[in-house]
Amino acid sequence: MITTDPVGEWFWETSVDVLQGQGARRALQLFGRLRSLGSDLGLVDGWGHGGVSVVTLKAPRHVRYEWEGVGPLDRAVEAAEGRFGEDATLHLWSVLPGEWLDADGAARRSERLFALRLLVWPQGHAGVSLAAYSDAWMTLDLRERPQPEVAAANAPRLAALLGAVSGLLGAEVEPGDPTYFGRPTASGFEDLADEGTDYADPWSTFAVPARWQRMLNLLPKGYEEQSYETFTEGPVRYVEVRSGGRTVGHLWAGTDDNSAGYEPRTAAGDIAFTAGVPLLQEFAKARQAGTRSLDALRAAASSMPGAVVQDIESLDALQELSAH
Structure with a gap:
């Protein structure tokens, strides 16, 4: 399952040579090498949505330079070069698409498998973070079901990536705090097969509501009051929403004939959410028209x-269908 919030995160402290005004360029070189580690392991494939910003240190802090887009950060870093100096921090980040392996060993692609961040201070001190958005590394999936084959195929690859980052940076990894979904360790995640998760069914309890909240943030204020009921306990009917030859979501209506909505396929990335906006707006118009x-x-x-x-038998089943 792929979530909108990280299932776990890891941190490292390092340094970047900022002498002779080359801090931004050298930060980009380090960022590219970090991304290549994931590519070399077959985990990362391409560049996703990312950004570069330069933020002043003195209060009131302000953004001196900012860029967001899809693809490599080269040109954005070049534009930021002259604006990163002794009075500002440099931020680089990118969502990284990649592949995980299912129980049959087949590769499954996600447009948001990891997120990589690099923060550089004026004197060259730097922090690196890596966030993961899939439960493929865990012995229990986000519905608390055992998935030993999936974990066996993917957990060693994550451990190898974390070890490679530590080796490149010459720094120990610092696991992030436990999340709703798992407990990060220096080599991946704690094995929860015996004691279970901290929360019951974290997919339904946290991941689905977070996904719907992201949809609501893209919709006009008051959408929920204008459209159909967004939950049903009965069977539903649905259609696949496709873009660029792939399924990005599922548009549905309940057989009670009074409920309807859209379930984004999180693994498809940002398009899964933006594609649902006009469809839900049409639903609101239809409901207002009776x-x-x-x-x-x-x-x-x-x-x-x-x-x-x-x-399909239920909305819950459709939400799970959209989880991969």
Whole structure:
């Protein structure tokens, strides 16, 4: 399962040579080498959404330079070069897509497998963090079900990545605090197979609400009051929402004919959320016009080439379908 919030995070302290005004460029070189470690292990594949910023140290602090986009950070760092000096910090970050292995050994891609960050202070002191967004490294998945084959295939790869980062930086790794989903260690995650997780069903309890909150942040204020009920205990019907040849989410309506919504496929990345915005807005218009939710779903499906309305036993099952 892929979450919108990290399942775990790790930290290192290091330094960057900032002499002769080359701090930003050398920070980029280090950042690229860190990313390459994941690529060499077959975990990271490409660049995702990222950013560069220069923030002043003295109060009131302000952002002197900022860039966000998709892909390598080279040009943004070049533009930030002259603005990072003795009175500011430099921030580099990138979401890293990559692949994890399922129980059958098949590769499963996520557009948000890791997030890498580098923060550099004026004197060259630097901090590195790596956050993971998949439960593939854990002996229990986020629904507390044993997944020994998945963990056996993926946990050693995460351990190798953490060890490689420590080796490159010449620094010990500092595991982050426990999350709703797991307990990070210096080599990955604690084995929870015997004692279980800290929370019951963290996928339903934390991951699904966080995902829906992210959707709401993209929608106009008051959306929930204008549209259908967003929960149902009965069966649902749904259509796959596709973009660029891949499934990015699932648009659904309850068989009670009064509930409907959209479940983003988190592994698809940001497009999973943005693709749902116009669809949910159309649902709100349909509800305001007195259209029953199943009719609204059929109307939406008719506008999607090749879309087929399918049945599934529950909203919970559809949410889990969208988890990978």
